[in-house]
Amino acid sequence: MNARPKKSFGQHFLHDKRYIERIVSAISPRPNDFVVEIGPGEGALTWPLLTAAGKLTAIELDTDLIPGLTAHAAEVGELNIIQADVLKVDFTALAHRHGVARLRIAGNLPYYISSPILFHCVEHAAAIEDMHFMLQKEVVDRMAAEPGSKVYGRLSVMLQLACRVEPLFYVPPGAFRPPPKVDSAVVRLIPLPPEQLPDADPERLYAIVKAAFAQRRKTLSNALKQLLDSDAIRSADVDPKARAETLAPADFVRLAKLPV
Ligand code: SAM
Numbered sequence: 001m002n003a004r005p006k007k008s009f010g011q012h013f014l015h016d017k018r019y020i021e022r023i024v025s026a027i028s029p030r031p032n033d034f035v036v037e038i039g040p041g042e043g044a045l046t047w048p049l050l051t052a053a054g055k056l057t058a059i060e061l062d063t064d065l066i067p068g069l070t071a072h073a074a075e076v077g078e079l080n081i082i083q084a085d086v087l088k089v090d091f092t093a094l095a096h097r098h099g100v101a102r103l104r105i106a107g108n109l110p111y112y113i114s115s116p117i118l119f120h121c122v123e124h125a126a127a128i129e130d131m132h133f134m135l136q137k138e139v140v141d142r143m144a145a146e147p148g149s150k151v152y153g154r155l156s157v158m159l160q161l162a163c164r165v166e167p168l169f170y171v172p173p174g175a176f177r178p179p180p181k182v183d184s185a186v187v188r189l190i191p192l193p194p195e196q197l198p199d200a201d202p203e204r205l206y207a208i209v210k211a212a213f214a215q216r217r218k219t220l221s222n223a224l225k226q227l228l229d230s231d232a233i234r235s236a237d238v239d240p241k242a243r244a245e246t247l248a249p250a251d252f253v254r255l256a257k258l259p260v
Helices: 017-027 045-055 061-077 090-099 111-123 137-144 154-162 202-214 228-233 249-256
Strands: 035-038 055-060 078-083 103-108 129-137 163-171 182-192
Touching: 017 045, 017 103, 017 129, 017 137, 017 163, 035 045, 045 055, 045 061, 045 078, 055 061, 061 078, 090 103, 111 129, 111 137, 111 154, 129 137, 129 163, 137 154, 137 163, 137 182, 154 163, 154 202, 154 249, 202 249
Parallel strands: 035 055, 035 103, 055 078, 103 129
Antiparallel strands: 129 182, 163 182
């Protein structure tokens, strides 16, 4: 324990008990929940989560941290450690393998890959009950941003079309060892039920959202010219002269449903 944190793994260990308690109480694990923690590190969140849920699956990339986790686990509960890159873990298969309908995922995420982790979780959203993540505050602001906001973009649209996004509270750098250079925030994500999910081809939707925000100062007709012409955009009740940042997530879904 108390190993030197590794920058390359995005290691900033939480040590402020007040924030640890707030996160665990936001998650409120119940005894039979199947909780999966991403990046347990030295166990700041692992031990209280394990105590509450009785068992926990933790995914950690850094092999040096595994012995410390294993040594302490026996005293607390049933800890199953998967030594892997979380981006390679198939959450849907994990749920099936353990015969559980849906996982509860939590973690103080490594910030260097937080967006890929979010997109990876969204891909497996049908196998997830909820997610509680510590992220860079700026990322949480982008996730929850509304149309018209400066930080509204691809992440806002794609996440809001898949989940309810609930920012919970901010966490200052001093709560971590070593302190990160940025402010942090905790967010809750609740995957939407199937009937509320976009009824458009996911790849087409992603391509349109990506192209629209790749050139956010351009009008939609310009930014999307490889994908849709102005008449088509108009037929989806969207103004071709508008900019991507003014469109609601549902507008992008209508654009993605237009015949190619
Ligand atoms: N949960 C601990 C805490 O709150 O003190 C550690 C959080 S630290 C910000 C991020 C953790 O994610 C580290 O333990 C790091 O080794 C781990 N990690 C980094 N990249 C990872 C990856 N690709 N897959 C799984 N874990 C990863």
